[in-house]
Amino acid sequence: MLDEHWLYIGVFLVLAPIFATVPIIIPRFIAPKKPNPIKLEAYECGIETVGDTWVQFRVQYYIFALVFLIFDVEIVFLYPWAVAFDLLPLFAIFEGILFILILLAGLIYLWKRGALEWT
Amino acid sequence: MPWNGHREITLQVNKADGNFSSAFCVLFRLNALRKFTGKKEYRTGEVPGENMTDPITWIANWLETILEGIGLPVGIMVLILTVLGVLIVVIFVLAIDIFLVWMERKVVARFQDRLGPNRVGPYGLIQPIADVIKLIIKEDTTPKGADVLIYNIAPVIALASVLIIWAVIPFTPTLVGAEVNIGVLFIVAFGGIGTLAIIMAGWSSNNKYALLGAFRTVAQVISYEIPMVIALLIPVIFAGTMSIQGIVNSQELWNIVIAPVAAAILLVSSIAEIGRTPFDLLEAESEIVAGFHIEYSGMKFGLFYAGELLHALTIGALFSTLFLGGWRGPFVEQIPVLGIFYLFGKAFLVYFLIMWIRYSLPRIRIDHMLNFNWKFLTPLALIALMVTAILDKLLTDFSNITYAVIMLVVNLVLIWAVIMVLRIYASGERKKVGELKPTANADAVLSTFGKDVSSAQETSGAST
Numbered sequence: 001m002l003d004e005h006w007l008y009i010g011v012f013l014v015l016a017p018i019f020a021t022v023p024i025i026i027p028r029f030i031a032p033k034k035p036n037p038i039k040l041e042a043y044e045c046g047i048e049t050v051g052d053t054w055v056q057f058r059v060q061y062y063i064f065a066l067v068f069l070i071f072d073v074e075i076v077f078l079y080p081w082a083v084a085f086d087l088l089p090l091f092a093i094f095e096g097i098l099f100i101l102i103l104l105a106g107l108i109y110l111w112k113r114g115a116l117e118w119t
Numbered sequence: 120m121p122w123n124g125h126r127e128i129t130l131q132v133n134k135a136d137g138n139f140s141s142a143f144c145v146l147f148r149l150n151a152l153r154k155f156t157g158k159k160e161y162r163t164g165e166v167p168g169e170n171m172t173d174p175i176t177w178i179a180n181w182l183e184t185i186l187e188g189i190g191l192p193v194g195i196m197v198l199i200l201t202v203l204g205v206l207i208v209v210i211f212v213l214a215i216d217i218f219l220v221w222m223e224r225k226v227v228a229r230f231q232d233r234l235g236p237n238r239v240g241p242y243g244l245i246q247p248i249a250d251v252i253k254l255i256i257k258e259d260t261t262p263k264g265a266d267v268l269i270y271n272i273a274p275v276i277a278l279a280s281v282l283i284i285w286a287v288i289p290f291t292p293t294l295v296g297a298e299v300n301i302g303v304l305f306i307v308a309f310g311g312i313g314t315l316a317i318i319m320a321g322w323s324s325n326n327k328y329a330l331l332g333a334f335r336t337v338a339q340v341i342s343y344e345i346p347m348v349i350a351l352l353i354p355v356i357f358a359g360t361m362s363i364q365g366i367v368n369s370q371e372l373w374n375i376v377i378a379p380v381a382a383a384i385l386l387v388s389s390i391a392e393i394g395r396t397p398f399d400l401l402e403a404e405s406e407i408v409a410g411f412h413i414e415y416s417g418m419k420f421g422l423f424y425a426g427e428l429l430h431a432l433t434i435g436a437l438f439s440t441l442f443l444g445g446w447r448g449p450f451v452e453q454i455p456v457l458g459i460f461y462l463f464g465k466a467f468l469v470y471f472l473i474m475w476i477r478y479s480l481p482r483i484r485i486d487h488m489l490n491f492n493w494k495f496l497t498p499l500a501l502i503a504l505m506v507t508a509i510l511d512k513l514l515t516d517f518s519n520i521t522y523a524v525i526m527l528v529v530n531l532v533l534i535w536a537v538i539m540v541l542r543i544y545a546s547g548e549r550k551k552v553g554e555l556k557p558t559a560n561a562d563a564v565l566s567t568f569g570k571d572v573s574s575a576q577e578t579s580g581a582s583t
Contacts, residue, residue: 004197004201005297005298005299006297006299007197007198007201008201008204008205008286008296008297009283009286009287009297009299009305011198011201011202011205012205012208012209012282012283012286012297013283015202015205015206015209016209016278016279016282016283017275017276017279019209019213019278019279019282020274020275020276020277020278020279020282020422021275023255023418023421023422024259024271024274024275024418024419024422026255026418027255027256027257027259027417027418028259030255030256031255031256031257031258031259031417032256032258033258033259034258035260037263039260040260040261040262040263041262041263042262042263042264042324042325042326042327042414043262043326043328043408043413043414044326044327044328045408049326049327053264053325053326053327053330054322054330055327055330057334058334060338061334061337061338064337064338064341064342064489065337065341067493068341068342068344068345071345071497072341072344072345072348075345075348075349075352076304076348078352078504079303079304079352079355079361082352082355082356083355083359083360083361084359085355085356085359085508085511085512086359087359088512090512090513093508093509093512096508097505097508097509100501100504100505101505103501104498104501104502107493107497107498107501110493111493111494116489116490116493116494117486118485118486118489118490119486
């Protein structure tokens with residue numbers, strides 16, 4: 001069965017990038033194009049760039065990305081629970097609460113281990 | 120209908136059988152659609168709102184009769200009407216986007232006690248069009264060593280991901296865009312793709328400042344997605360559905376009244392998601408110049424700018440849909456077209472609030488930003504979710520007014536408790552940092568300098 005709502009979203013998915021592409025296609029024809037080596041240098045406040053751009057970065061970024069991944073995946077599990085909320089008995093609600101408490105305990109563990117510290 | 124109805128209505132929506140779904144027909148696809156899917160066919164006058172109270176549905180019907188007259192197959196007709204509907208929404212949203220440039224500049228000017236654009240057209244209203252023309256005829260440079268493909272795709276994704284969110288926002292009772300049963304997840308998913316655009320721009324620019332901006336995006340935007348996703352669970356619990364239209368239908372009483380804590384968390388984390396002050400670390404002008412879009416010029420920069428402004432308005436529309444009743448307002452049942460004005464009125468109100476915060480607060484430091492999210496917003500969101508879930512289940516048998524009052528009171532108690540915890544924590548921090556700094560106090564000043572002042576007065580009096 002063809003779902004008309006998904007057709008609408010599908011057409012949106014095709015048309016939105018086209019609408020966003022048109023404004024950067026038009027300047028190709030009417031804007032000036034006079035590149036020179038100095039213009040194409042990376043802008044770093046007028047100072048010549050030193051070394052490779054793709055430098056090493058702090059390990060904290062990586063840790064926060066991992067923490068995000070864990071929490072995001074776990075919270076997505078709560079969405080079916082929330083949708084079926086009115087149909088669930090009180091017992092199932094408390095099972096959901098238990099799940100949230102485990103999440104909270106994980107957060108406190110990370111906090112105590114110092115994974116959430118920047119410095 | 121009393122607003123208790125939130126459960127009954129959503130159940131009806133979920134059933135989505137012929138009779139009821141007529142009120143939720145998709146933009147520009149009425150009878151053709153029903154023929155195609157084999158649902159009941161409606162004749163003139165039967166479809167609700169088929170008169171001047173709902174001009175858009177009326178135009179859709181009129182167009183459809185014309186297309187039917189030509190004798191096109193039903194499948195192609197549905198496709199044409201769908202494309203037309205999408206075009207209208209996209210062009211409408213982009214037109215508002217251009218107007219937003221003017222609004223943003225005018226409001227910031229007033230906040231800073233200036234006049235803002237006032238030369239081009241009345242009140243400077245034609246200024247944004249002049250801006251767009253200027254951006255289009257600017258040279259478009261690609262820096263040396265940039266990853267050309269990713270560099271060029273990033274601004275397109277930045278704008279497109281925001282535009283796509285408008286596919287699921289309902290404008291009026293009869294004009295809903297796409298009514299999908301995973302609306303909330305759809306919004307979160309495409310908000311995430313906007314983040315990807317920023318990372319792509321920063322990574323491909325071959326510029327250290329841009330890369331720093333992209334790193335900060337990773338830390339900030341993904342962190343603030345956690346409290347946002349948790350806060351979004353609360354309207355889903357109230358409505359019993361993830362469909363955006365279902366959530367609007369469930370709000371006989373606005374969700375902000377029964378869940379102010381969740382509303383506040385959503386607003387704050389949304390501001391962080393779009394990277395506006397006080398969370399504008401990813402483009403901090405004074406540290407990393409412009410962050411991820413430092414190397415972009417001309418219309419590619421314009422697309423990032425347009426995407427950011429439109430994202431702020433989209434957040435306003437989402438917030439009003441999920442917590443302020445969306446298109447709900449007086450007489451909207453009789454005259455559905457009013458819903459558009461109510462929705463955009465509320466969206467611009469929230470947009471103004473976001474601008475107000477932007478122009479009032481300074482930027483916060485990156486460790487403070489992360490602490491605020493992980494050590495304050497996330498635990499608070501989890502606690503608010505637990506409290507709401509338990510109360511919602513326990514209060515099922517109570518009357519609606521009791522339910523609303525208890526929810527509101529519990530939320531206020533939660534806010535009070537949070538403020539007390541913060542006060543205790545803050546005083547501890549102050550002790551850690553050092554002694555309280557002396558403040559200007561009339562008695563203290565007099566007791567220290569009092570003698571000198573009075574003696575000086577005496578001497579000066581004596582000399583005259």
